[in-house]
Amino acid sequence: MPLRPTDSSALLIDGKLVPGSGGTFEIFDPSTEELLGYAADATSADMDAAIDAARRAFDETGWSRDHAFRARCLRQLRDALRGHIEELREITIAEVGAPRFLTSAAHLEGPVDDLLWFADLAESYAWKEDLGNASPMGIPTHRYLLKEATGVVGAITPWNFPHQINFAKIGPALAAGNTVVLKPAPDTPWCAALVGKVAAEETDIPPGVLNIVTSSDHGIGAQLAEDPRVDLISFTGSTATGRSVMRAASESLKKVFLELGGKSAFLVLDDADLRGACSMAGFMVCTHAGQGCAITTRLVVPRARYDEAVEITAETMRGLRPGDPRDPGTVCGPLISARQRERVEGYIRLAAEEGGTIVVGGGRPAEHDHGFFVEPTLISGVPDSARVAQEEIFGPVLVILPHDGDDDAIRIANDSPYGLSGAVYGTDPDRIAHVVAGVRTGTLGVNGGIWYAADAPFGGYKQSGIGREMGVAGFEEYLETKLVAEPAH
Template identity: 65%
Template structure:
């Protein structure tokens, strides 16, 4: 990693009103590489005054320019942004590895390349979208009228994003919001600021986006997100993060009755039916829990095995994960890197201890790897004989910890999967696709895989049931989250 530091793209400044600027008070905060624990640079530490200026710029751009009405120009700007991201992809790749601790392998998919491609899909959608629908002529109360439905942008969108898949989630919000004609204030997570500030720089220097259409305000102060949610000049908040913070965002937006989109936590289950290929089950489970060290909301963190095959599956899982490669995220052979910071590592280790205290059996991992003394690593961990109501089976850990439970048939497997405050994702594996689909149909989640199928793509709406969120991101449904519906009746 040290030899490649010079190739990392950096941007310390924020974007407000079309200008790359320092914080009003000159403050900065450190950007730390979670694999080395070394500071790789600093970022402007946005203040309340900076956030106020960004919201004002976004409000002016929406109210006083043609941006909300000029679809062709919006598509043009989005294609420019996509071209700029493609041009600088290799240096952006190094930045994501350095600040997020993401394995470089993932940047060739969901961490970078796929989101860049998805921006083109959004531009195509906006270009071909039916902005007006003709409902025909009717005569309510004897008044002959032509009725139209028109889709219009909501206004100023405040986007608050997390650190685990920063480019993916930044673009999943910025792309549709801008394509729909909104203006945006982006408040990124302080652990991965450059992925956002670099977007701001590319927008300012390599696109024709008008000043104020996109604003990026990094900050170590979490209260700036609350300011964004509370401000009456902001028409919508789009938030991705923990369910606990999501509740606060929703409450903050309630005072002004603004629209609030929430993509929150998950405790998703992989259900193996009694006829499942156990190697496929174990392969999927191992891949899921180690991907980006388990730092993903849709990762399958509960493995629910048939009781009759529990010992077989558990033994195979432990043997698979015991040899699993993890470590330096810059190594193309690595799938699992570090956790994002020491606070998160202590949180994950605390959950493991609590799981054991509540009766789970630790069969693999559970601590800090001895061969990786530097970096915020936790061993791939397997907890067996986990009660379905235990804390570790109910709460999102956000680390490489897999809870293994037992079920007594398809109905019981469905019941266990649905015994959760969350409902984000899941998987069902069976030798019978028909049987797997029947079980999947009964699991209350926003996305689900049958026999290893992948739902990920810019055209697929992503979101969850219950406390996993409100609304959908990506796809046509995700695009329409950023639109209002206006009904127009013209007397004939």
């Protein structure tokens, strides 16, 4: 039965659930291509009202100074969302195409529960630091630091992991004392709209502190980045769009956090369990149809065992057929849209044109007449300079490359404009340490170690972004530092 959560199709502005001035826009199920329903379509006037509400709530209330109250509101929000978890799960599967098994982890339940970590941090954080006495220029002075909220936060989020990314911004921004205007992607508005409804009706979050503005107009996001009433922009998305956001924000010199693209490398050293490592690499790139910026999409293996590695990886990927995301056994669901499928298919064609071999996949699965599915695809025989080995594809496409030793593996990993994530498999601790030190990336998993958690900072080097999300480092992105100096007694 099609979902029609009409109560979730409203904007949250100044504490009220209101319709979009632009009417509504259609939402489609990427696994069936069927119409799911409609979302509120905000206009520039709606965004202006949301920014104004956030500005007033920050400037005219005590929200930013009452740490205990903020913590209580975040715990209320988490508990209220838990009460709607099955409704949120069905919406997430339907509009995102998220595999059901992932909604018990990073696609829903994990991010909701992470709000508790930020609530606790709001109460335990050292908001004041005493620097002691000194005598600058011979004048006895006592100094201390105050950590204060930045102000109004504009959060612009993508469609691939909407809950994880929405809460990774809302949680620390609110915990730090900011007010927020969230502009979610038009592909997945219901995930955010239901959060707005719950926040408005089931928490004590004051009017204007959290505003959620869904819209089919990408210009609404640019408006948020440009507006001088907004003090900080937190953006997650493509590197190209991140550049545009940064340019827009530069006019008012607001703070900017960017979490952008990746082309992460999975390095297999010659002393590793080749079967275990290659099987894991094949599985990871198929998860959520490869629609994750930190998913490892370059598998780098010892040249002497290249053919063996290709066959092992191909065997894993052949067994992961795209399926209905409602099925608990599905790992590889649909791509988000026809446009994204065309993009992925274009890269697969390009790989063949560049002399590569399509070892597995390469087309649309015959068993699906509808839905934006692409077969898990393994590409061999291209150099690391090939476009398919350099550019972010954002689909279930893995490129396998040979290396000539640990230093060459490091070179290949770093031969990218990105530096978001990665993995290394091996057994010698000294060699592992050498690789970890050499790879220029924001997160790195060793032999299956999990780097994703509320208390662990996430972000990238180079064109993968600026700043960190999650953890204390991510929380502090939303703070300013004030030095106070007074006469020493």
